[in-house]
Amino acid sequence: MFTEIQHGLSAWGSFDTWIVITAALAAMACALPGVFLVLRQQSMMGDALSHTVLPGIVLAFLMSYGLRNAEWISPSTQLATLPLFLFGGAVVLGVVSAMLTEFVQRLGHVESSAALGVVFTSLFAFGLLLIRLKADSVHIDPDCVLYGNVETVKLGVAGVPRATAMVGSLLVVNLTLVLLFYKELTISAFDPSLATTLGIRARIMHYALMATTAATLVAAFESVGSILVITMLVAPAATASLLTDRLPIRLVVTLAIAFITALVGHAMALTLPALVFSRLGFPEIKDASTAGMMAVVAGMLFILAMFFAPRHGMISKGLGQTRLAFRLACHDQLRALYQAERKTSLGATVEATAWTKTQGFILHYLATWSLILSQQIARTAKGHKLTSRGKRAIEQIITNVSDDTST
């Protein structure tokens, strides 16, 4: 198995390094605004925007050719500026869709996810119709304009692929913006009314964030494809939110997770399919979609964090709950013995307390054993009795409880 992995990775060349760098930069660039989107509970924005940019691209395309046919710009300028037009159209529609969603939600008191759903399906349908009506004979392949592929990075000027330079500059811009507006972003994400009273325009921050996100997403769509972008917008930020409570640390952790996801994703795309499918009898399968595998890895990292996160993980939470239940079971048993002892007032021994439905018998016997081991109760012929140590413990608990209830 290890030889197979080695074999898969042995083909790693500078091309693969560029893929990982591009994907990692794109993932980090998306994850940064993603942290704030997750805080504001607008994570589905990525998926919605990947649809709503379609009419923007079609309109920009038509406008570009319209200007050319109206002889306002020359054909060569038109061809040169076409990518810029498409990018601009996509960004504009991204911002428009964010604003429309907000508008529908505010005006109609529609629930936010429903508003998003209405807006993005409508805009996408509008884009499709526009293609059918106007650009039927024109080759606008949204897949091609919109969705790049991280596996097809081409070397550009000075040995750096164009897509890499693009997402790299995106990351730099986003980092600068987040550092510059860190306080404003944080306050308006956590408490918009407080932000307003402090003189920060929460509304403006919201639209600025939406515009940045839309621009980032569109640029990243074009460089690395939609699936990677949609996932990377949310998954690293959500994973980081399970790992830490402090926002600055969360930002750093998010970036780290985005990087790890890209690296591991590409490595797994090269090795895992061959590993699985050679056993199933298909030795032809060597590798699989890198972007898809990165999304899967992002999901797997999230599942790992979901189980093993130090404070918010399911295992640590479950352990904490079990510990609490165990302590309560011990207390219950001590209390039952104490009450029985006081009721009889004669003998120090009483029957072993029966396990109750709320505790379950496993907890009950565990508690009994631990109490015997810590010498708080002692086994007798008929059952258990409190030792002096146990009596002190239960009296202390009872006083504490009565103190708590009296205060």
Next chain:
Amino acid sequence: MSFQRQLDWPSKTGSFAVRRSAMQTAICLLFIVWSNQEITAQISPHSEASGQGHQTTSQKPAGSLADNRLAWPAAADVKRVLLMQDYNTRIVLWGTTTLGLAAGITGTFLLLRKRSLLGDVVGHASLPGVAIAFLIMELREPQSGKWLPGLLIGASISGIAGMVSTVIIRSCTRIKEDAALAITLGAFYGLGIVLFTIIQKLPTGSQAGLGNFIYGNTATITQSEVDLIWRVAIVAIVAAGLLFKEFGLLCFDEQFASSQGWPVVLLDLILMGLVVAVCVIGLRSVGLLLVVALLIIPAASARFWTEKLSHMTFCAAVIGVVSCYVGAVSSALFSRLAAGAVIVLTGSVMFCASLCFGTRRGVLLRWYTRRRLNQRIATQQLLLAIFETVETALLPNPQQALTDVTVTLEDLLPKRSWTAKQLRRSLHEAQKAQYLASHPGRGHRLTAQGGRAAHRAARNHRLWELYLLQHADVAPGHVDRDADRIEQILDPEIISGLESALFKKYPQMAAS
């Protein structure tokens, strides 16, 4: 190939002057989108046949080809489409409207559970299931991978898995619903893409067109799919009918339902199972976009019209059916309109109309109610302010009546925090209601009716003030300072007690 055609667009600059301004950019855009007719003439006929719009219109005379973009179809065509005489039209109409019905009903519950985007997630999450089902069937027996029921079962299972994982993420961690949906969507869709790239490299060769095979298109819907849609729709209607009360309880108060002993998890699973069924069959027959839209838009539109769950379900079903019908018919009549997109856009138009004109939560209605309330409060405040002014003026000579004193704008302006403009508008409204009579140059005077109203407003207002002072510990929530309903809310004894206190404080109120 098609760029070439684009280059040949005839220049239309002659029709408007060449001025380079931002305005013209906009005009140009509109111009291109809506009125460039020449392009139509160059459209090759095969583009109509390929894909979305299904053609039922008969061949146009050659002369009108140049300007037949969205030309009105002949009466005979309209009749044929409306009476569903064409097999193709009939299939598409039945299929989409039935799907609209089922999606409208299930979407209602989805919306109320605040899970509208679940349809989107299930749609994407079904991708790996399709791939895995294909792989399993291929491994068992080569060339059998495209057995449709197997693929649909795979899609359903992984759709359910995606749905369950969002529920687990949301309920077991601190992650909110939206992030849970987005992560599930991304991870499942990513897995699907990975598997599909692998399938493409398989040497069997039977995988060609698998993507299109499972992700359908409204225009290419077939009889067998319509039959499947019918069954799903009947199941959805029967389930919603039988479990209506339970689903309602689940939507509005899940905790209450579980405390009453209902099997909440099971009910939730049944409801979500219905959603997955609608999604998967819709995905196969009409495509992802339309299913997602049909699950969200009709339900969201219906919410504006009613506050009752049964009415809302009915209304959503009707809106779903109507938008599907209109979309399918117009796509049959105008061959250039894609059915799926037109259905969604019809739904959007109905949503916008509901948003504006809805009789329960519509924007116009809310705007009107708020305006009326504001007006009423403004009039009340105006009368109070006038009463206070007149009252002070009357103190030296108590034999005069309320209606004898003239008040001016300047008297009233400092009484409340209103601007002169607002005050003037309120004065105008009060005049229209015949509470005030205007005396040009001197100001306004209360009419007899206005005097009564002002006195009554002041009395009620002051009674409430006294109530707050004396009985605030009883029920401060009762207090409605501007309401005329003090007699209906408070006991007669309390009112008479308050009144005697009032007359002690303001003796002049007892006199008038």
